[in-house]
Amino acid sequence: MATVKDVEKIIAELPEVTTGERHGHPTWFVGKQAFAWDRPFSKADVKRYGDETPPSGPILAVSVGDLAEKEAVLAGSSAAVFTIPHFDGFAAVLIQLETVGRKELRELIIDAWLAKAPKALADAYLAG
Template sequence: MASFEDVERLVAALTETEETTRHGHRTWAIAGKGYAWERPFSKADLRRFGDETPPDGPILAIRVEDLAEKEAVLAARAADGFFTIPHFDNYAAVLIELDKVSEPVLREALVDGWLVFAPPQLAKAHLDGE
């Protein structure tokens, strides 16, 4: 349903977003802090899946406000391709299978991630403009 090209287009609408590279993967940041990034599985991640088949499409990680928000997002959006892995335990971010997420849901998740680090005046201007 969505692709990294869609991610690029959607983050382009988020003021002051910069595309960088961290750990060899594209990362989108505001105020120098990454709020979304490509997140392929490492060999260790794949081992942790055991007999379970891991998602095979493109994976995007997005920051969330805190661990309570993470649990709420996972509960509300599991059917939309949102999930987590043990590597993300106690870390305020979720993973998204781009092949399963619709563009409106992806846009909302990206905006929420962007808002985690956006300077207050910039965040207010964005929210007032919606």
């Protein structure tokens, strides 16, 4: 199980990240690009679940490189990583923090940062 504090610790290790707010929720940026944000369910999201109970707890959204990568991430990740109809056609996935492992969370956040970071910054980070 991961927490918002785990998210903040992972993000704090990444270069050139700023914290802001979108729609009243914490959002993390590299340059002007959002790569991770708190994404609670709206009333419309909950309604789409019908009789099914939506995932509980804090939900984090993270960017992915493109829609093909989104499908690969969804296919290769744990059940903690999912999408909703509101994200159809949008290169991002959702993560249920209550059920994701810290290692998987770290990989997803770093990949999101890499997807949005300027190429030179991402290359420098990878070169380590």
